[in-house]
Amino acid sequence: MTLLRTGSMFTAVLVAVIAAMVSILSGLAICETLRHSAGLHTAREVVGWWPLLIYGPWMVASLSILRSALHQRRALHSWSIVLLFSTLATLLCVAQAPRTIAAGTSSALPAVAALACFQQLVRQITLTRPPRNAAPRHRNPPASALGRTTAVGRSPDGVPAGYSMPEKRAARSPSGSHRYRYGA
DSSP states (O other), X not given: OOHHHHHXXXXXXXXXXXXXXXHHHHHHHHHHHHHHHHHTTSOHHHHTXXXXXXXXXXXXXXXXXXXXXXXXXXXXXXXXHHHHHHHHHHHHHHHHSOSSHHHHHHHHHHHHXXXXXXXXXXXXXXXXXXXXXXXXXXXXXXXXXXXXXXXXXXXXXXXXTTOOHHHHHSOBOTTOOSOBOSOO
């Protein structure tokens, strides 16, 4: 391992530790506020679990995002859940704060800080894992598989050379991609 790679991995681990600490501390900081926001309209047995109803889906979606990042996949649905529950936590905390700018800002800070640290953690994971050289999703079949000996170049209408007239008349796909229907 080179010094650059070692430094990069060390930084990613450090970001992971800091993000975990900030998330735990922000959960502890707003735990009582979330309990208080539920206390007025909720049974006493449920009030103690109320923060879990906010941070449970947040944590599950966060783990899904981390897994997707490790597999170099997108996690749009999970990100929307994280954003939704971060917004809910922020709004519930701001609603319980005194009506001053400083109090509203300080009550919103823990949830926003946890979200920001988590996003940076995901960025570190995607940066430390270089992208795979994935094969293209759609490949033209080799000329030999189609019974052709020449499939080089394209005619003026955009159809690959070496195809019969009925195949040239076959329409492109509605998406306009380079996939053709053969034998139409």
